[in-house]
Amino acid sequence: MSTVALHQKYRPQTLAELVGQPYIKTALTNAVKHSQIAPAYLFTGSRGTGKTSTARIFAKSLNCLNSKKPTDKPCGICQSCRSIESSNSLDVSEIDAASNNGVDDARALIERCTLAPVAGRYRIFILDESHQLTTQSQNALLKCIEEPPPHVVFILCTTEQHKVLPTIISRCQVFNFRTLSIKTIVQHLRIIADAESISVDDEGLNAIARLSDGGLRDALQLLGQASLLHTDITAHHIMEIAGGVTEAELIAILQAISTNNTFNLLQVARELVDSGKTPKLIISNLLQTYRDLLIIKSAPKEQTLLTGCVSYNQLKAFAKHWNFETLNLSLAELQKAENYLRYTVNAGVWLEVCLLNLLPGLLSVGTTKTNVKPGHDNRLLPTFGTYTVNKVNDKSGDGGEDSLLPAVVTNTTNTADLLNTANTANTANLAQIWQQVMDKAKPNHQKLLAHGHLVKLQGSKAILEVTPAYQKKFESGKEAIAKMLQRATQSPKPLTVLIKTANHSHNGRVRG
Numbered sequence: 255m256s257t258v259a260l261h262q263k264y265r266p267q268t269l270a271e272l273v274g275q276p277y278i279k280t281a282l283t284n285a286v287k288h289s290q291i292a293p294a295y296l297f298t299g300s301r302g303t304g305k306t307s308t309a310r311i312f313a314k315s316l317n318c319l320n321s322k323k324p325t326d327k328p329c330g331i332c333q334s335c336r337s338i339e340s341s342n343s344l345d346v347s348e349i350d351a352a353s354n355n356g357v358d359d360a361r362a363l364i365e366r367c368t369l370a371p372v373a374g375r376y377r378i379f380i381l382d383e384s385h386q387l388t389t390q391s392q393n394a395l396l397k398c399i400e401e402p403p404p405h406v407v408f409i410l411c412t413t414e415q416h417k418v419l420p421t422i423i424s425r426c427q428v429f430n431f432r433t434l435s436i437k438t439i440v441q442h443l444r445i446i447a448d449a450e451s452i453s454v455d456d457e458g459l460n461a462i463a464r465l466s467d468g469g470l471r472d473a474l475q476l477l478g479q480a481s482l483l484h485t486d487i488t489a490h491h492i493m494e495i496a497g498g499v500t501e502a503e504l505i506a507i508l509q510a511i512s513t514n515n516t517f518n519l520l521q522v523a524r525e526l527v528d529s530g531k532t533p534k535l536i537i538s539n540l541l542q543t544y545r546d547l548l549i550i551k552s553a554p555k556e557q558t559l560l561t562g563c564v565s566y567n568q569l570k571a572f573a574k575h576w577n578f579e580t581l582n583l584s585l586a587e588l589q590k591a592e593n594y595l596r597y598t599v600n601a602g603v604w605l606e607v608c609l610l611n612l613l614p615g616l617l618s619v620g621t622t623k624t625n626v627k628p629g630h631d632n633r634l635l636p637t638f639g640t641y642t643v644n645k646v647n648d649k650s651g652d653g654g655e656d657s658l659l660p661a662v663v664t665n666t667t668n669t670a671d672l673l674n675t676a677n678t679a680n681t682a683n684l685a686q687i688w689q690q691v692m693d694k695a696k697p698n699h700q701k702l703l704a705h706g707h708l709v710k711l712q713g714s715k716a717i718l719e720v721t722p723a724y725q726k727k728f729e730s731g732k733e734a735i736a737k738m739l740q741r742a743t744q745s746p747k748p749l750t751v752l753i754k755t756a757n758h759s760h761n762g763r764v765r766g
Contacts, residue, residue, distance in 0.1 A: 261474040264446055265307050269315065269326050272304055273442050273470055274434035281429070282308070283326045286315045291324070291376075292427045294399045294408040296384075298415040299431025302469025305411040306348075308431075309380045312409065313346045314338050317374030324375070334374050344372040347379050352386040360387070360394035367398055367406045377406050384410040385417035392419045400425045433468025436460065436561070442470065443477055452477065454487035461492040461563055489563060499531055499539040501563050507540065508564075511612050512575040519609050533605035534595045539563070541588045547573050548581045580614070587611050590693070597701040684708045690742040691735070702727055708739075714747050722755040729753050 266272050269286075272279045285291060295312075297305040314328035314335045321329070328335050337343035349363070363379065371377050381387070387395075399408050399422060410426060412418055440459045447454050454477070462480070466473035480487045480495055493500040503526060510519035526536055542562035549559050550566075550573045557566050576584070591608035595601050688708040692700050706720035706728060716739055720728045728735070736751045743749075 259475070260446060260450070260478040261471045264474065266304070266311060267314075267330050268328065269308075269311055272308060272311075274438045275304060275308075275431055278308065278429050278431065282312055282315075286312075286324045286326045289324060291316065291407060293402045293406070294426040295410065296415070296418070296423060296426035296428045297409065297411045297431060298428065299413070300433050300467070300469055301413055302466070302471030302473075303431040303433060304470065305431050306380070306382055308429075309409040309411060310338055310346075313343075313376075313378045313380065316376050316378065316407065317343075317345055317371075319373065343374075345374040345377050347377075349379060349381050351381050351384045355387045355391055357388070357390045357394050360391040363395065364398045367403055371405055375405070377403075378409065379406070380409045380411065382411050383413070385412040385414040389419065392422055396421055396425070434470055435468070436463040437558075439463040439466060439468075439470060439473050443473060446474070447477065450481065452481045452487070453485070454480065455489075457489040457565075458487045458492050461489040461498075464561060464563065465492065465496050465498060493563065497530060497535075498563070499526065499536055501565065501568070503531075504539060504543050504562075504564050505568055507609070508543070508572050511609070511614075512572060514614055516610065516613065519613070520606055523606055523609055527602055527605070533601040534592070536605060537588055537592050537595065537608065541585065541592065543569075544581060544585050544588060547576065548578070548585070551576075551578060551581065584612050593697070593700070594704075596697075597704060684711060687711065687739070687742055691738045694742065695738065702731075703735075711739075711743070714745070715750050715752065717752045717754060719754055725753060725755055 269279050269283050295309075297309060299305055311328070314330070315326055316324045317334045317338070318325055318328040319332040319334045330336075330339070334343065334345070338346050341348055347366070367377065367379075369377065396419075402408065408426075410418070410422070415423070415428075440456070440463050443454075443459045443462060446452075447459070458480070462473050462476050465476060476492065476496060480492055483491060485491075490500055490502070492498075503522065506522045507519065509515075510522060523536070527533065539562070543564050546560045546562045546564065546569050549556065550569050553559065554570070560566060560569070562569075587608060591604055594604050598604055685707070688703075691708075692703045695703055702724060705724045706718050708716060709719045710717040716736070718728060718735070732751045732753065736749045739745075739751065740747075740749050
C-alpha cells in the first residue's frame with residue numbers, strides 16, 4: 255500500500271489554486287488567456303514557495319488536450335495533463351540542472367529544441383535549480399533561450415537568482431515567488447488538517463508556520479510528521495519534533511534573567527545544549543523572544559505582530575521587568591553573539607557568556623564602551639556605560655564590603671579621552687578597544703582578528719599578541735589593523751602596530 259505525502263497530495267492543480275502568490279497567479283492566468291506566451295520564464299524564490307508546481311501547472315495549461323487553445327483551467331484528466339503530472343510527458347521535460355550542468359548537456363538540450371511536439375502545442379523545458387548550471391553551459395544556452403523555435407518554452411527555476419548570468423535573466427520574464435506569511439500558512443494548514451482529520455490546535459499550527467520560514471512545503475511536511483503522533487498536537491509537540499526551543503524552556507531563561515539568578519540561567523543553558531539544542535538555535539529563539547518583548551512594550555495590543563513561540567500573556571508579564579533601553583541592549587548583545595557563533599568552535603561557552611551578559615547587573619557592562627574615571631583615591635578606574643567599578647565613599651569610611659558598590663557616572667568619556675587621560679591603557683580597556691576593532695571589521699576579517707588580542711597601547715605604538723599559525727596574516731595586514739585601531743581610539747596620530755606570537759595553554763587558548 256503506497257502513501258502520498260501531504261505536500262504531494264495537496265499540490266495545486268490549476269493557477270487559481272496557488273497559495274500566497276496573487277501577482278504570479280494573475281499574470282500567468284492573463285498570459286494564458288490572451289495567448290501571450292514568452293519564450294522563457296525565470297521563477298525565483300525561497301524553497302517550498304511553489305516554483306516547480308507552478309511550472310507544471312503552466313505546462314498543463316499550455317498543452318491541455320481538452321481545450322482548443324491554452325487554458326488557465328487544465329482538465330487534469332487528458333493524456334497530456336496526466337503525463338505531465340506523473341513527470342513522463344514526451345513534450346514536457348523536467349531537467350535537474352544540478353546533475354546536468356555541463357556544456358555537453360546544454361548542447362543536447364539545444365538539439366532537442368529542434369524536435370516538434372509529439373502531442374501538445376509546445377515543447378516545454380523545466381530547468382530546476384538552474385543556478386547550478388556552469389557559466390559555460392549557460393552561455394551555450396543563451397542564443398537558444400533568446401530566440402527559441404516558436405513551439406519551445408523554457409522555464410528556469412532557482413532559489414539563487416544572483417548565480418544566474420545577467421544575460422540569461424535579461425532574456426526571461428522574471429517571477430519572484432515570495433515567502434508566505436504566517437497567517438497564510440496557518441489558514442492553509444487548517445484546511446488540510448480538517449480534511450485529514452488531524453487534531454492540532456491553533457498554537458501548534460502557528461509553531462509549524464514559524465518553523466517553515468515561509469515555505470508551504472516545509473510546513474506540510476512538518477504537519478504530516480506530527481500527525482504520526484496520533485494525539486492532540488500542541489505547539490510543544492511541534493517544537494520537540496523539529497528540535498526547537500519550547501515555550502517552557504524560553505520562559506525558564508527569561509525567569510532566570512529577570513530574577514538575576516546566575517545559577518539557574520547557566521543550568522537551563524546547559525540542559526538545553528545537552529538535549530541537542532544548538533547554541534545558534536537558542537540565541538535565534540531568544541532574539542525572536544526579545545523582539546516580541548520590545549513590540550509588547552511599544553504596541554501592547556498588536557498581538558498579530560508577535561512571531562516567537564512564547565504566548566502573549568507570558569510576554570506581557572515579563573515585559574514589566576525591562577525598559578526599552580534594556581531590551582535594546584539585550585538585542586544588541588544577542589545579535590553580537592549570533593555573529594560570533596558563526597566562527598567560534600566554543601559555541602557553548604559563547605552561549606553562556608551571552609546569557610550572563612543579559613543579566614541586569616552585567617548588561618550595561620557587556621554592551622557599552624569602557625571609559626576611565628578618576629576614583630576617590632585619584633586612580634584611573636574603568637567605567638562601563640553609566641557605572642564605574644569603584645568604591646563609594648560611605649559615611650563610616652570603613653571601606654567594608656558594603657562600600658563595594660557601583661557609583662553612577664553622569665559624564666562619561668569616549669575612547670579618545672581614555673587615551674588622553676592614561677598613557678598606558680589597562681587590560682580591561684585594551685580588551686574593549688580590540689572588541690571595537692572586531693565589531694567594525696568585515697565579517698570575513700573578524701575570524702582572523704579573533705586569533706589575536708591587544709596587549710599594549712602606549713603613545714603611537716600598539717602591540718598585538720597573536721596565535722603563531724596566523725602571524726604571517728597579521729603581519730601582512732598590519733597597516734589595515736593600524737588604521738582600524740586609530741579609528742577605534744580616535745587617535746589624531748597614525749599608530750604603529752607590532753606583532754608578537756602568544757604562548758598557548760593546554761586547551762589551546764591564548765594566555766594573556
